[in-house]
Amino acid sequence: MAVDAILAAVALFCMVIGSFAEPYGEHGSTWNVHAPGNLSLTLMGAGAATLVFRRRAPWTVLAASCALSIVELVTSGPRAPVVMCAVIALYTVAATTNRPTTWRIGLVTMAGLTGVAMLAGPLPWYAQENLGIFAWTGMAAAAGDAVRSRRAFIDAIRERAERAERTREEEARRRVAEERLRIARDLHDVVAHHIALVNVQAGVAAHVMDKRPDQAKEALAHVRDASRSALGELRATVGLLRQTGDPEAPTEPAPGLGRLDDLVDTFRNAGLPVDVARGDADLSPPAAVDLAAYRIIQEALTNVQKHAGEHAKAEVSVVRVGPNLEITVLDDGAGEDAQAADDPDRGGGHGLIGMRERVSALGGRCSAGPRYGGGFRVHAILPVTTAKQGDRGQTPVKGGTTA
Structure with missing residues (x-):
């Protein structure tokens, strides 16, 4: 006025x-x-x-x-x-x-x-x-x-x-959250697997140290190899967080199905019998699918090692079915903690959540649950080609059956 x-x-x-x-x-x-x-x-x-x-x-x-x-x-x-x-x-x-x-x-x-x-x-x-x-x-x-x-x-x-600024901030927050989730998932896969092996081998070494020192030395050697592998993969994962001007990140390739035999050997050395059946000899999956398949098998076998009991056995199947790669991990364990792998309140469940997130991000499906008659089953379907790239007359499989 x-x-x-x-x-x-x-x-x-x-x-x-x-x-x-x-x-x-x-x-x-x-x-x-x-x-x-x-x-x-x-x-x-x-x-x-x-x-x-x-x-x-x-x-x-x-x-x-x-x-x-x-x-x-x-x-x-x-x-x-x-x-x-x-x-x-x-x-x-x-x-x-x-x-x-x-x-x-x-x-x-x-x-x-x-x-x-x-x-x-x-x-x-x-x-x-x-x-x-x-x-x-x-x-x-x-x-x-x-x-x-x-x-x-x-x-x-x-x-x-103002709306564009809010949209940019929301998009940035979403990408940061996705990246944080991916890194957390990778770190969980690496740490859970190798620490579980170190724990088992350290227990074996402590048990046979006095009576069978040779076997204790072998167990400690496995501990050393597992810890070295864990450090290497942690270094590669953390290298993704480096800023411009930081020392160059490791150039070691990401793990994939080509290193499946080495992965299975680490579990066999830890005392878990593992049988592998493969039907993907001529398959060269994309890098994301290759890494996801490796991590799924690694997490599934880690859960068998931790929860299935002392005398459990595991079976791993990697098969090409049309335009999809099907991965199945079975065990016959019947330990008291057999259900802990799917129960976050009992210390498990996070690995399965990360497993499902990996598969969903690639457009596949993943199921995990107890088997009829005992044991546990993990089944994942990962698309590796589209309908145009696959066999003529075939259509992509969008889902798999669950036990």
């Missing part, structure tokens, strides 16, 4: 100065020819006072200023330009409403004030002052509409920029 009060004071000053002018006298523009009367001064003061409230009640101020202008036009003519208040009020209304309303109220105001000045005013209807009323009210409506459109345009740009 302070800004509007200043604007009202400036408008009042301009109206008073303008009321003293005689623009078209015999000797050109002259001053102090027609001093405004008391009624004119009152109307100008009232019109300026209404402008103080133009932001709070623009329609009311427009109606009041138009009424005061009509009174001035009928009684004194455009000598005291009270119409200036109506022009400012019309601009305010146009700047705060929509375009159709601006057109309607602008035409009504222009036609009304100009018509009153031409028909009821003391000047001839063709006087330039009457045409000036028409021009000033029209420009006020156009200027208010232009300001409103500009503000709407700027607000739309700001809103789009």
